[in-house]
Amino acid sequence: MPQRFPPVALIGAPTDIGAGHRGASMGPEALRVAGLAQALRERGIDVVDRGNLSGPLNPWLPPVDGYRHLTEVTAWNRAVMTAVRAELGAGHLPVLLGGDHSLALGSITAVAGHCRERGRKLVVLWFDAHADFNTSTITPSGNVHGMPVACLCGYGPRELTELGGSSPAITPDRIRQIGIRSVDAGEKRLVRDAGLDIYDMRYIDEIGMRRTMEEALEGIDEDTHLHVSFDVDFLDPEIAPGVGTTIPGGPNYREAQLAMEMIADRRCLGSLDIVELNPAFDVRNRTAVLTVDLVESLFGKSTLMRD
Template identity: 60%
Template sequence: MATVSLIGAPTDVGASVRGAGMGPDALRVAGLAAALQAQGFDVIDRGNLAGPPNPWQQPAQGVRHLPEVVAWNRAVFEAVSTALAMNHVPLLMGGDHCLAIGSISAVARQCRQERKNLRVIWLDAHTDVNTETISPSGNIHGMPVACLLGHGPADLVGWSGERAAIDAGSLDFIGIRSVDADERQAIKQMGLQVFDMRHIDEHGMRNTMTEVLQDVDEDTHIHVSFDLDCLDPMEAPGVGTGVRGGPTYREMQLCMEMIADTGRLGSLDVVEINPALDVRNRTAELAVEFIQSLFGASTLVR
């Protein structure tokens, strides 16, 4: 069985609401390591990365806290790169979603070295395709996809060895239901594949995931970037930017199980858990259940 490296990044530096920095320890309290060990995985908890505190300043040139975001993402990039070089599965415990810049950039670089096809599955209520020129808030947790596609601030692009860590064809969004006006145009211009909640309502999660996974093969590395606000806030209240109308518990379980069935999961982000807004750590406990399914837990032997 694979070895899973747990990497904590306790920061809300890219967010607008305090509290996501407590996410890694919430996942630990919810029993993440023990749950994966019970499935037969070796689990190494690398502890929490260190980085600058959140200064809670106003945006400068369209972005908030750019130096701090760069520092945290550099730490994430190095930690994920180290785990991949050891042939471990890096599981990044956020922290806010800006951290996916460092995580996915490291994965993209490794995939290029190994000549694997990278597929990123972005589970989120939001597309995070804002840039410093169109973002209403300047919060970088709304910009990681743009940065990974090579359209963000200069300090946050090019880390994988190419300006764009990923291309539009390697990215699938699931659960989207909140998109800023200028983001809609950016999504159209970039040709991004978005399976929004209307698509899931009309076609169901099974057909949606069949579309997402149809061309995954033995040369594919799947990276899942899981923002807990993908779920409806009635299910997962402990998030900073909850949006009504997300996938149900069973729909998300099916999503995770179908990804697991491919056998190609290679890395994972779990972000935006905010214990300050949660109810008795319910959201972190829910995240652990979904992570178990993503790593192959199922009701029956299949």
């Protein structure tokens, strides 16, 4: 039987505060225009759109002590954390519509706290072209959207590592990264030392997406809260041009669909981020439409009826 989903709550976070390009702030509306809510309703899921959160404007300033817009990034993530935690407490499945990937700090901190309170196991699947494990001392840009995984694991400023009141929000063994193909020079050593579980594109090329996902999903069962953090630049830019940081050599359409379908088969999805969609770089909302298609598969859409 397919997973029976609780009501889905869409939460817009229209900001590019942590990014190096402007435009991800338009991502939530692009997903709405592409029909995300209606697509989920057609799957028999109750959907409520909470509209957009509010936060500080992007001042577009250079880094200070290795971070760009730390005060503003913190404010946005507090708003996200509060909103996601409220939806989880109400028994809903929160879907964060970003916005840049720094916002995952707020959403995953909220999910981690929720799971600790209820004694549930948390696993985060992080779909991305980038490892996002930079710190102020190794970042080439100071953009916080390149740092959320590090901050979640306790590497970073207290404003972000202790967003939920304690640090770390999660340990590296709780997160599995898929599709990685861009890791900054200083980041490589930190990723290795932290023991981060990464399925990079070479690994996917060598063994295929099916075996990769079987390994990434190992140990996930009915007692698991599965959080999917989906950065649209995970996809190859040939099929998904609407992102600010395109990295060639990503998964194709069918590989991405298979990954989403295999997650759906586990019936453990508890929360979702959709981030880094940048309509300023898109072509007639093509990337948003593709993203909605993939989210439908994540929520159980398949070609045939499967047990």
